[in-house]
Amino acid sequence: MLARMLFQSWKHGIKRKLLAVITIFLASGLVSALLAVSIDIGDKMSKELKSYGANILIEPASSAILPEVSSINSSLATQDFIDEKELPNIKDIFWRNNIVGFAPQLSANVQVNGENISILGTFFDHPIAVPDEDDYHTGQKIISPYWKVTGEWVDDSQEQYAVPVPALLGEQLAKSMKWKIGDRVTIHYQTQDIQNQLEVEIKGTVSTGGNEENQLILPLSAVQNLLNLEGKVQSIKVSALTVPENELSRKARANVDQLDAEEYDRWYCTAYVSSISHQLEEAISGVVVRPIWQVAASEGVVIEKIQLLLAVVTVAALIAAAMGIASLMTTNIIERSKEIGLMKALGAYQWQITLLFYCEAIISGIFGGILGCLAGWGLAKFIGATLFGVPLDFAWIVVPCVLVLAIIIALVGTWFPAHRIAKLYPVEMLYGR
Template identity: 50%
Template sequence: MFLLMLRQSFFRGRRRKLLATSTIILAASLITALMTISIDVGDKMSREMKSYGANLNLVPKSENLPLEIGGVDYNPLKGEVFLEEQDLGKMKEIFWHNNIAGYAPFLKVPAKLEGEGGAAVPLVGTYFSRLVKFAGNEEFRTGVREINPFWQVKGNWPDDGRTDQVLAGATLAHKLGLKAGDRLTVRYALAPTQPEAVTVTGILTTGGAEEAALVAPLALAQRISGHTGKVQSASVSALTVPEDRLSRKARRGADSLDSLEYDRWYCTAYVSSIAHQLEEAIPSAAARPIWQVAASEGTVVNKIQLLMVVVTIAAFIASGLGISSLMVTTIMERSREIGLMKALGAADWEVYLLFLSESALVGLIGGLIGCGAGALLAQLIGLSIFGSTVSFHPIVIPVNVVISILIALAGSLVPSRLITRLFPAEVLHGRK
């Protein structure tokens, strides 16, 4: 009987039901879109922040132990110890190997230019865009072009497979009058070695120390210095999650965490846990997080998520007020029907249940339609902001439907109290 009454009652006042459903659909679509983006925004923002460069620096472990003399950090081994180039591939074998977006090794050696007054210049060897193998036959493209997209070259990038091509930093090029296509002869400044003839393929602008150097394929720097298979450091770009209380506690050392905290920290892509795993994979290396980059990522993501929460709450309140206004009008229009139900013996709670069930049904229908519209809206927002679609998580559907029903019930709860003020004699015969 109740279901029959609910069906007949639901299809009365269709215009107002349509307005109420439309209100729920608008709110549900907005909430769905914000929830979808909020779930995916961490990865999206992390990828966007990669354009600002690496967030980890890998150096020999001995360089991580400087001596302090007269308030100045001093390390007599700085620049004299190396990492093995072949060991760098091990970073793609850690627990968070899929989060290693790229890396670039560096070997900086002093060089001299012949025919340019014997000018001394730094020569920096690195990967530009190189395909490396790891874990057997798996391949991975990495280098400064992958992790430092802000590096700009006027001309052409050198080929990693050749040792006769270099980039000239913008500052060095201005000082020596170099341009793309110039031929140079370089030799190692610390020992007599065979000079190397190279061609400047482009002028490099980075905003950093590289602008005062020649930047060459790593093999060239290793060959002229005699440091075959060696690198001084490696910049690593890793996809990480924002810092929180646990990760900040872990900064003091993994020993400061209990077993449960350690397991959670180790299995979460914090920059500190990835650094720890890199040191486990390459025991001779020390991984130094670049906290400015990591902190910026966390700050941006947290502020975006907070903004989404505020907008969601505003949508909830606005929709609830709209439902409430429509409900008041509906109850007043149906006052005679309510009075008749009471006259026939219906209790207040039964009338309450009928109207709240109508509202819940409106919330359910509006929530389901809003999920579809919100999923489409989330993709449009993802394409316009991040240039790619966002992942839709099925958990959003039940959560959004529950929220939509709560909006409808919250908007109907207070107006439904008017039912207790309607007396059969008054609404059926009129007040006197």
């Protein structure tokens, strides 16, 4: 009997039902797209925010207990170094797949035509052997996408370089020394025990907004040979995909030892910048690993605010849809008031009448929710392609969530008019009162 009544209701009131389905479809489409974006936006935004640069710095352990002194201004003979052989260990931690890239650094003061300048040895796009990954490349091109290079990037795919060695020139240093792309200069490094020189050719200029603008930037191996520091680096910048901080990560940041066993496992197995730093410190001997909190904190704040904005828009869409359904159902029920009065006069109970309207609402919610999921999938792909250049992944957990929300929207919109009309007396409805 209920099935027959539902069929007749849809058959004779198809326009009203379609309006309800369209309303739910629009809300469901928006909600499913926003949910898909919210789920995947953390990783996508984290990758986008890598333009801020590396968010982890690895230094020799002595830097944690000695006063902070610029490595350029202090004697290399008094410094501790990190063994370059430790570099593959960066990709040998639990969160190895979250390591976007890294770049070792070695800097010193040298002389050119009697003037002191600073040089920096690093990776640009250098191949390095890491466990279970063939043809792995890393360097400044990967972790420092904000570097603006005019001319050519240095090709450091080889360990040995023919003279002259290719180099990038910081823009500020180029202005002060009046050097330009294509110039060749000879740099001299001299101490009591070492007297070396190296001819370099400027392949391009670089603008970074940092100290690199006042440096001559060369391949790491060339600087190591010049300084007689083969296989040594002063620091390593690491770029890692992380999740925003919460109370647990802040507690661990203050003191890891105060975490109980359950908290420690949860913290260790979550991609917080502090937990990744802790694992890097375990993997590399004789170092201290410090998160660069300005970068890490900005990533977390931006992602949290975007997710909050998405949540507000989702709630607003749900409320608007529920109000639209309530308006449609009120009009629909008023038009069917004589039908309802006749049902009550024939002995129908209040719950039977409300059940009829609830079933109609559920059917509308299912149809609208399914269509909305399809539309949301397409909208999420479009948003991803427009904002990030690649489509967002549509998590299938969104489908049951959206269907449930669509049904809830329909039921909430139906509740008030259905209960209101069901409480009236049959004579009032039959006489149109």
